[in-house]
Amino acid sequence: MVTVTMVVITSLFSSMFAIPALLGNEFQTLLAGTIPFGAVPIKIDALSAWFILVINFTMITGVIYGKSYMKPYARQRTNLTMHWLSYNLLHISLILICSVQNAMVFLISWEAMALSAFILVIFESYKADTLKAGINYLIQSHVSILFLMLGFIYVAVKTGSYDFDAIAEFSHQQPAMAGTVLFLSFFIGFAIKAGFVPFHTWLPHAHPVAPSHVSGVMSGVVIKIGIYGILRMILLINADYATIGYIILFISIISGVYGVALAIIQHNLKKLLAYHSIENIGIIGIGIGIGCIGLGTGNELMATLGFMGALLHTLNHSLFKSLLFYSAGNVYQSAHTMNVERLGGLIKKMPHTAFLFLIGALAICGLPPLNGFISEFLIYGGIYDWLFSADLISLIIITFSILGLVAIGGLAIFCFTKAFSIVFLGTNRSNPEIHTSEMSFWQLFPMYLAAALMILIGLFPSVFLNLLIKPVALFTGDIVFNPNLPQMRVFDSLQTINWVSAGFILFILAVWGIRKLVTRSKIITIEPTWGCGYTVPSSKIQYTANSFVRTYTKLAKPMLFIEKDETEITGIFPSKRHYETHPYDNIERILIDFPLKKIASIREWFVFLQNGHLQRYILYGIVFIASVIIIPVLIDSFLIILQFLNHL
Amino acid sequence: MLSLVLILIASLFFTGIIIRTKSIASGRKGPGIFQPVKDVWRLFKKGSVYSETTSFVFQIAPVVYFSSVVMAILVVPFGSTKGIISFDGDFIFFAYVLALGKFFSIISAMDTGSSFEGMGASREALYSMFAEPAFFILMGSFALLTGHTSFFEIFSTLHLGSYITYALGIMATFVLVMIAMIENSRMPIDDPKTHLELTMVHEVMILDNSGFDLGLILSTGYLKFAMYGTLITNLYIGELSMAYAIPIFFITQFAFAVSVGLIESFMARYRMSHNPQFIFALSSVSLLIFLGVLLVLGKFV
Known part of the structure; x- marks a missing residue:
């Protein structure tokens, strides 16, 4: 209870500064000097404000959900106290990261965030897997800090000041190339946190082992702080924006496609969602990349659309990903497994969870009329706008961006039709006697809250885009938001989408109504599923997750790495056959495991x-x-x- | 508005013409061209059988599927008249709203817990995924060519002038016809009249649908065909006056339907394992169009 109050108070307090800042009144103050750092400037501008609000919302839903989720662990009292303490610490450090303007304090908050997130992840530390994944995360987040320190200390040595303003001044004096290098150092640091490929390897390990509300918060907001860092550095550092734009775009497309390509073959529901986080970070990155290229080439509309899409997708992803992780948590609590091959038919036992998961799945696939569509539409808009001013090289890059974004969308649909239908539809695949039931009100309430906000964004995108005007103007300058300019027509499109989405829902309801009316007096019979003449269907004949994606797995084989463990059938009377597959990450194998093995072999001497x-x-x-x-x-x-x- | 009315009219006889062509090609008398519509009407009047495994998803999916296609039709223009909805980037909306319908039809097939329907669902998900890049690159090329990003503006300013643009038009027609075939699960991707569930894609997904729902799904298929036919017509009519445009529309739709019927009569379905490669090859045709546009615009200097 204390935690809930604390989180709410922190949220209210920080929102008090964030909301005016988002509307245009920046909040700025100077904390009186402390001995090690000197005076610490605090500034909440529109960008910080946007992120603070995103953080607050998911932290609140997370704590409400977590309170009921953790009920079964009520006996581990000290462990729980530690857990909730870290939760508060995480929240405060995230907000601090968004608001301080001093590198030293920034790094300390960053460290506090990394450590508190670590403690949150290893709640079930008596499980070896959990501890291993947690330590993996801890090490990688410190590699991230290393790169950040490198950047900050370099600037501090050159200028003698740890203030963010010093970074800006310093990079404005230097040639753009130096700024680009400095930016890349920061970028690697932040990219590890955000989970861009190839810096993503901690993410699919840490998310599945954490308690579900922590996974939701980690995926929803903690990795977004990496995005915040990247955006902040774009604002501060004067670099060759076009070059960094191309770099970010390249890495993001790879992240997006790679993330979803691996997500499809996962059997563990939470691991699948974790890979989707990588995919969505990729989409956000594509937005940022487009925005940077727009800045670099002086195409303001493209910059606006790119950054706007990226920022809106940050919010969107924090909503639907936390929603999906909470749903996964509900599934775990009632079925006690995350292996999708052992699930099935949960929609009848848990209709609310299934419905919410469906909403989340539709949104994450970017389908109208939900929020994911709006942000992807903006990013597409940016890319197609780039088309008109591009030269040959850019045109080729555009083609790849479009192909990448479309492939991400298509694969995401493939992946979520699999996840939703294997987990919730059909009949149970493992043990028909399993006692599953719907979760309590307090566990569903925060999920409905997130879903409601998602639908609102989908139906009234212009409201939220108006909120984004100030943060985006930080990047592009004010002139862009002149609605009379002819190139601003894309915003009219969003107005149109407003009522088209509403009309779409009304139309569905109308057809549904007609269907009800027509079939009212008809004879409805309930029969077993048509088995093409086979009369003793069992849950074993259903399509499994593995068989659903088999064609895909065969096609994508060169990219994937799947360990197989099988025994052949022997003897005249076939005995039980054993077949197991373990999807593994190729990049992790090459980039992490292989060097580690080499180091270990040197150690052995x-x-x-x-x-x-x-x-x-x-x-x-x-x-x-x-x-x-x-x-x-x-x-x-x-x-x-x-x-x-x-x-x- | 005009496009909606025309598509509705075309959808009434489109599938009928396909069936008629096939029956003539195989020397049968065959049903009249309005038989498919009569079938749907009969289905609307029937009761339904639901599988005991299914949930609300199965009930709502046909409605969403139908609505999504109608929504997509609303953005399709006709020559110099706008669709009911028209905005910059509406072809993105077009593709995504169709994807929504597909999402629901896939999960509704999986809802039955049947081994056959899962098979169809898996294939449909994969094929439509592969077909999407082709469409986006095609529209991107036309956007680049015309400088606009909405269906209406692209089609109304698209002038096929030189030889290269005629080649582009032909290739675009090919891509759109093939996308229509994939989306409607027709030959050479899928054989709707096969007798074996193992070899179906779309038909096997709707094995458990009956009555009103099946009627909705069938009529959605007819609408989809007419919709793609309209897109193809739009490639050619441009600013032509209605007196020419409307006859051209019906001729194109007729020719499209007859060619679908002929393909189905004289071609065998591809092997399932070759389908993804074939569909992916469409994207390279789209890329060819893109290169052609670059040629036309002189970007290769």
């Missing part, structure tokens, strides 16, 4: 040193002490001899 004899260990100590004394003496005498020789 020195194994003989650790042999368990106390005498030897004492000997090492003596050798060390002796060398500490002798080596300087030797060097000194060597130098003396050298001097002597020189004098000759």
Whole structure:
């Protein structure tokens, strides 16, 4: 209860500054000097405000959901206290990251966020997998901090100040190339957090093992802080925007396609969702890339559409991804498994969860009339606008961007039809006697809240786009929002989409009404599913997740890496056959596991040193002490001899 | 408005003409061209059988599927008259709203828990996924050619002048015809009249639908055909006056239907495992169109 109050208070307090900032009144103050940092400037501009509001919403739904989700663990009281404490800390550090303007405080908040998220992830630390994934996350987030420190310290050494303004001033004095390099250092740091391919490998491990509300919050807002960092640096650093735009665009397209391509073959529902986070970070990145290229080439409409799409998709993704993770949490609590091959038919037991998952799935596929469509539409708009001012090279890049975005959309539909229908439709695939039931009101309420906001964005996009005017204007300048300009027509399109979406829903309802009216007096019979003449259907003859994606797996084989574990059928009377597949990440195999193995093999050369004899260990100590004394003496005498020789 | 009315009229006889062509080609007498419409009407009047495995998804899916196609039709223009809805980037809306309908038809097939319907659903999901890039690249090329991003403006300013543009028009027609075939699960992707459930795509997905729902699904298929026929017609009519445009429309639709019937009469369905490759090859035809547009615009200097 304390946590809920704390989260709400933090949210209200920060929103108090964020809402005016979003409408145009920046909040700025200088915290009086503390000894290590000097005065700490705090500034909430429109960009920070947008992110703070996004964070607050998901943190609130997360805490409400988490309160009921954690009920079964009520006996682990100390563990729970630690958990909720970290939750508060995470919230506060996220907001601090969005508002401080000093590199030192920024890094400390960043560290606080990484550590508190780590503690949240390893709630079930008595499970080996959880701990392993958690430590994997911890290490990678520190690699991220390393790159950030590198950037910040470089600037601090050059200018002697840790203020963000110093970064801006510094990069404006330097040639654009230096700014680009500086930006890339920051970009790698933030990209690890955000989960861009190839820096994504912690993400599919950490999300599935965390409690569901934590997965929702991690995927919804914590990885978005990486996006915030990238956007903030674009604002601060004066670089060759076109070049960084191309780099971001390239990485994002790969992230998007790779994320969804791997998501399809996952059997673990939460892991599937985690890979979709990578995909959506890719979509946001495409938006940012388009925006940067627009800035670099002076195409303001393209920049506006790109950044607007990226920011709106940040909000959208935080909504539908947290919703989907909460639904996955409900499934886990009632069926006690995340393996989709063992699920099925949950829609009858858990109609609310199924409905909410369906809404989330439609939104994440970018289908109208939900919110995902709006942000993807903006990004498409940016790309097609680029088309008119592009040269040959850009045209080729545009073709790939469009192909990438379309492939992402198509694969996402493929993936979510699989996920939804295998988990919720058909009949149960493992144990028909399983006791599943719908979750409590307080677990469903935050989910409905998120779903309602998603539908609102889908139906009234212009309201939310108006809120985005200020944050986007930070990047593009004010002139862009002159509605009389002819190229602003794309915003009229969104007005049209407003009522088209509403009309669409009304039309569906009308057809539904006619259907009801016509079939009212007709004879309705309930029969078993048509089995083409086969009369003893069982749940085993249903299509499974693996069979649903089999054609795809065969086609995409060169890209994927699937471990197979199977036994052949032997004997005259066929015995039980065993067949297991474990999808694995190819990039992780090449980029993380392979070097690790190499390092481990080098380490093995020195194994003989650790042999368990106390005498030897004492000997090492003596050798060390002796060398500490002798080596300087030797060097000194060597130098003396050298001097002597020189004098000759 | 005009396009909606025309599409509705065309959808009445389109499938009938296909069936008629097939029966003539195989030397049968065959049903009249309004038989499909009569079938739908009969289905509307029938009761339904629902599988005990199904949920509300199965009931709402045909409605959403139908509505999504109607919504897509609303953005299709006709020559110099706008569709009912027209805005910049409406072809993105067109593709995504069709995808919504497909999403529902896939999950409704999976809702029955049948082994056959899952098979169809899986194939449909994969094929439509592969067909989408072709459409987007095609529209992107035309957007580049005309400088506009809405169906109406693209088609009304599209002038086929030089030889290259005629080649483009022919290739675009090919791509659109093939997309229509994939979307409607026709030959050479899928054989709607096959006798074996294992080899079907779309037909197997609707095995459990009956009565009103089946009627809706069938009529959606007719509408879809007419819709793609209209898109193809739009490639050619441009600013022509209605006196020419409307006859051209009906001739194109007729020719489209007859060619579908002929393809189905004289071609065998591709092997299932070759389908993805074939569909993906469409994207390369689209890319050819894109290169052609670059040629026309002189971007290769």
